[in-house]
Amino acid sequence: MPRRDLVLASASPARLGLLRAAGFSPEVQVSGESEDGVDGLGAAELSRTLAVRKAGAVAARLAERAGTLVLGCDSVLDIDGEVRGKPRSPAEATAWWRGYRRRTGTLVTGHALVEAGAGRQAVGVAATTVRFGDPSDAEIDALVATGEPLAVAGGFTIDGRSGPFVAGIDGDHGTVLGLSLPLFRALLADLDVAVADLW
Numbered sequence: 001m002p003r004r005d006l007v008l009a010s011a012s013p014a015r016l017g018l019l020r021a022a023g024f025s026p027e028v029q030v031s032g033e034s035e036d037g038v039d040g041l042g043a044a045e046l047s048r049t050l051a052v053r054k055a056g057a058v059a060a061r062l063a064e065r066a067g068t069l070v071l072g073c074d075s076v077l078d079i080d081g082e083v084r085g086k087p088r089s090p091a092e093a094t095a096w097w098r099g100y101r102r103r104t105g106t107l108v109t110g111h112a113l114v115e116a117g118a119g120r121q122a123v124g125v126a127a128t129t130v131r132f133g134d135p136s137d138a139e140i141d142a143l144v145a146t147g148e149p150l151a152v153a154g155g156f157t158i159d160g161r162s163g164p165f166v167a168g169i170d171g172d173h174g175t176v177l178g179l180s181l182p183l184f185r186a187l188l189a190d191l192d193v194a195v196a197d198l199w
Contacts, residue, residue: 004197005065007116009058009072014159014177022181023199031057031072043078044125047110050074052123055112059119066117069193073112075178077130077154079105084154093149097140097156097165100132107154107176113187122190126180128171130156135165153178 008016008026019026031054038046055072062068077084079100087093107128114121135143143162149155156162158169158176174180185195 004193005068006198007058007062007068007070009054009070010178012073012178014157015073015179018174018177018179018181023195026071029058029061029070031055033057041083043076043083043106043108044110044127046083047074047076047108048112048123048125049110051110051112052114052121055114055121059114059116062116064117068116069188069191069198070114070116071111071179071184072114073109073179075107075109075153075175077105077107077156079103079154086153087150087155090144090150093144093155094140096154097135097143097149098137100156101134103132105130105132105154109175109178109180111180111183111187113184113191115191120191122187124183124187126172126175126183128169128173128175130154130158130169130176131167132156133165133167139165 006024006026008028009031011030033053038049051072051074055070059070087096107130110125112123146161148161158166169176172180
């Protein structure tokens with residue numbers, strides 16, 4: 001089987017890092033797709049819809065590169081039924097974090113794998129439970145001042161400055177970082193592609 005090209009439709013350094021650590025060498029093409037028009041959707045449907053939108057947009061641009069696989073992802077946090085993407089301001093990030101203390105949420109990441117030129121796609125959603133710690137107001141203020149929470153779903157990540165304030169997770173850590181490698185493998189299999197075809 002000839003080696004396939006993989007394109008990551010995301011600017012996320014965490015997603016790129018996960019793929020590279022697992023032996024993949026994806027090209028990066030950011031979709032530039034709007035995240036508007038998806039109000040009222042639950043976490044799973046929202047993340048799935050946006051992942052498909054992002055992967056589909058890049059695959060359409062690469063239609064002449066038949067067989068190229070485009071991976072799009074989108075992550076949101078579900079905390080007691082409230083769906084949160086990236087905070088819109090430092091004040092919002094601060095309010096979120098003060099509300100997270102000693103609570104549990106679910107980080108949901110939608111994945112869409114689209115084959116350019118053929119239109120075939122495989123779509124899935126992964127979810128991991130996140131147990132937040134009990135950061136002080138001063139710690140939250142210092143964290144928000146770094147700007148990190150404004151760049152990540154739910155205003156937190158486990159591989160950065162907010163990591164010390166997450167007490168633990170139950171499930172795949174990659175999902176929290178924005179890409180579940182086991183789900184990626186399953187989506188590849190749905191398109192009759194083996195992991196080794198992308199190494």
